[in-house]
Amino acid sequence: MRFLSLILANASRGRARLAFTLGSVVVAFLLLGLMLPVLRVFDSRVDFADANRLMVLNKASMMRPLPINYKDRIAELDNVEEVGHFTFFGAAYQSSSNQIPAIVTEPENFPIMVEEVEFRDPDALNNWQADPSSIAVGRDLANKHGWKIGDLVPLHSSIYNRSDGNPVWTFRVGAIFDGAAEDSVTDSVVIPYEYFNNERIKGEDTVGWFAVRIADANKAEATGKAIDVLFENSPNETATTTERAFAKSFLNQVGDFKTLIGATLILVFWTLILITANAQMQSIRERFGDFAVMRILGFRKRHITRIILSESLLTMFSGGVIGMTIAGIAVLIVSAKAEALLSLLSLDWRDWLIGAGMMAATGVIVATIPAILAARQNIIDGLAETL
Amino acid sequence: MTVHDTEIAIQAADRQDRPAFVQIDRVSKTYRKGKLAVPVLDRHSMIIAQGDMVALVGASGCGKTTLLNLIGGVDRPDTGEITVDKTRITSLSDAGLTEWRGQNVGFIFQFYNLLPALSAHANVELPLLLHDIPKAERRARVDNALNLVGLQDRASHRPEELSGGQQQRVAIARALVTDADLLLCDEPTGDLDQDSATRIMELLSMLNQEFGKTIVVVTHDPLVAEYAHRTEHMTRPETAA
Numbered sequence: 001m002r003f004l005s006l007i008l009a010n011a012s013r014g015r016a017r018l019a020f021t022l023g024s025v026v027v028a029f030l031l032l033g034l035m036l037p038v039l040r041v042f043d044s045r046v047d048f049a050d051a052n053r054l055m056v057l058n059k060a061s062m063m064r065p066l067p068i069n070y071k072d073r074i075a076e077l078d079n080v081e082e083v084g085h086f087t088f089f090g091a092a093y094q095s096s097s098n099q100i101p102a103i104v105t106e107p108e109n110f111p112i113m114v115e116e117v118e119f120r121d122p123d124a125l126n127n128w129q130a131d132p133s134s135i136a137v138g139r140d141l142a143n144k145h146g147w148k149i150g151d152l153v154p155l156h157s158s159i160y161n162r163s164d165g166n167p168v169w170t171f172r173v174g175a176i177f178d179g180a181a182e183d184s185v186t187d188s189v190v191i192p193y194e195y196f197n198n199e200r201i202k203g204e205d206t207v208g209w210f211a212v213r214i215a216d217a218n219k220a221e222a223t224g225k226a227i228d229v230l231f232e233n234s235p236n237e238t239a240t241t242t243e244r245a246f247a248k249s250f251l252n253q254v255g256d257f258k259t260l261i262g263a264t265l266i267l268v269f270w271t272l273i274l275i276t277a278n279a280q281m282q283s284i285r286e287r288f289g290d291f292a293v294m295r296i297l298g299f300r301k302r303h304i305t306r307i308i309l310s311e312s313l314l315t316m317f318s319g320g321v322i323g324m325t326i327a328g329i330a331v332l333i334v335s336a337k338a339e340a341l342l343s344l345l346s347l348d349w350r351d352w353l354i355g356a357g358m359m360a361a362t363g364v365i366v367a368t369i370p371a372i373l374a375a376r377q378n379i380i381d382g383l384a385e386t387l
Numbered sequence: 388m389t390v391h392d393t394e395i396a397i398q399a400a401d402r403q404d405r406p407a408f409v410q411i412d413r414v415s416k417t418y419r420k421g422k423l424a425v426p427v428l429d430r431h432s433m434i435i436a437q438g439d440m441v442a443l444v445g446a447s448g449c450g451k452t453t454l455l456n457l458i459g460g461v462d463r464p465d466t467g468e469i470t471v472d473k474t475r476i477t478s479l480s481d482a483g484l485t486e487w488r489g490q491n492v493g494f495i496f497q498f499y500n501l502l503p504a505l506s507a508h509a510n511v512e513l514p515l516l517l518h519d520i521p522k523a524e525r526r527a528r529v530d531n532a533l534n535l536v537g538l539q540d541r542a543s544h545r546p547e548e549l550s551g552g553q554q555q556r557v558a559i560a561r562a563l564v565t566d567a568d569l570l571l572c573d574e575p576t577g578d579l580d581q582d583s584a585t586r587i588m589e590l591l592s593m594l595n596q597e598f599g600k601t602i603v604v605v606t607h608d609p610l611v612a613e614y615a616h617r618t619e620h621m622t623r624p625e626t627a628a
Contacts, residue, residue: 338571
């Protein structure tokens with residue numbers, strides 16, 4: 001603290017350079033503050049996936065269906081508690097650009113298989129399960145389109161036509177479900193399998209994939225292997241994985257988004273380090289004479305090192321806090337206006353912790369070379385700089 | 388210490404009736420410029436009594452500033468020993484030498500060497516930051532030092548806002564603030580006009596006479612040398628390839 005006035009005075013010495021250096025730090029941490037919540041939202045989708053649920057897919061391709069009669073054979077295996085099945089419907093509402101997440105499944109075991117949703121109105125749940133042509137709609141989606149129980153909703157399927165060749169399926173809203181957790185996304189539609197299977201023109205008695213709830217997550221690998229062995233050498237071999245692993249691999253498939261963001265962040269920070277290190281080195285180089293005088297006055301090498309490190313950390317934390325604060329405000333605005341995944345964005349304490357770590361690490365890295373140079377400097381040579 | 392050096396010490400002490408304060412014993416220093424060896428001091432010996440004011444004079448390159456740096460512990464001799472106030476500074480470690488310098492020596496340079504980002508007050512306060520001194524006491528000591536050099540009304544000014552003579556007086560205040568007994572001045576008037584130079588030398592002379600500071604001044608100016616009790620004429624050693 002004794003050196004604080006000295007550090008602040010030095011910081012204000014080259015105001016234009018300080019402004020540019022601070023500017024680059026602000027931009028870098030603004031970017032970090034924007035990207036971290038996005039990465040976490042994607043991670044949350046992975047965390048959301050259940051380690052106690054296995055996904056059984058067609059080994060040839062996840063787009064190829066599996067016979068529904070696999071269900072009973074899977075259910076007989078050890079460690080299997082419940083088996084459900086799901087099929088992508090490929091729904092659009094009103095226009096083809098307005099895509100809606102829609103899956104086909106059995107209403108009777110949907111609440112058991114998917115614990116992330118809850119039906120707060122038991123009567124509505126019973127009605128939906130009793131009426132094969134009705135759908136269950138997520139609260140967010142119902143609110144978005146103003147749907148109420150009993151409304152008729154025409155959905156266009158890009159995958160399945162009805163038996164008369166019509167791709168438009170009209171369903172009655174039977175129930176509205178909510179998210180079990182605060183950050184659950186409820187923007188989807190659930191369609192009863194029996195009705196869908198009877199009405200579709202092709203793919204009868206097949207499903208997209210099976211979801212298998214297991215008793216012991218530690219035996220997930222063994223159970224998955226047992227399922228795949230069961231259907232080995234059949235026309236439709238299976239590939240079984242945990243939902244969590246599937247969610248991760250799926251995210252990787254859609255462009256390896258996290259790696260892309262991570263690589264961008266690394267590049268930005270590398271540039272930041274180069275810019276600030278260059279500015280810092282110039283600043284230190286200009287002050288070699290000052291440091292020589294300070295050494296003559298009794299300042300030790302460690303004092304000089306501490307001053308340089310403090311200046312660097314001060315720059316990083318000042319710029320970093322400003323950048324992340326701006327990012328926090330931007331994230332608030334975006335999440336308030338956005339829907340679906342982006343509505344979950346928030347810059348929370350975890351991001352600030354990472355940000356603070358990055359500020360400290362960058363501050364230390366940037367200060368290292370100038371501090372070494374200043375500490376190694378010969379006093380006589382340093383004094384010559386002042387002439 | 389050799390018998391010869393002891394005799395010198397006794398003679399100097401007798402002459403000035405003061406104890407020896409700085410003892411330089413056969414000190415040599417050679418700088419290297421590529422393959423060229425440039426000796427600047429060759430077995431140089433000298434005694435400076437406590438409270439003495441000595442002028443080091445001689446042609447450029449004769450080693451005046453080098454000797455001053457060696458006395459102040461800024462540089463180290465190749466051979467020989469230097470003792471200041473009973474401390475053999477040539478035996479101190481780098482850290483020990485730095486600490487000793489900060490507590491015992493005040494430096495005054497030709498070009499003042501004030502830190503441009505700091506006010507006059509902050510520049511004078513700088514050496515005190517290294518000691519565990521409460522802020523109020525630091526302020527009092529800085530105010531006293533600035534009063535002594537007549538610059539109390541310029542305390543908040545930065546060096547660029549002060550004249551050369553004023554900057555040099557701030558530098559003198561900085562040298563005094565730790566109450567160092569030894570002041571080393573390297574061409575303290577070299578960058579000043581006649582009037583400012585006279586004021587600076589009168590100030591140094593006052594510090595020597597009234598506060599008993601031991602002062603060593605490197606100068607080319609015969610008028611500056613006149614303020615000293617004695618003048619040490621230095622010559623340049625032979626340059627060897």
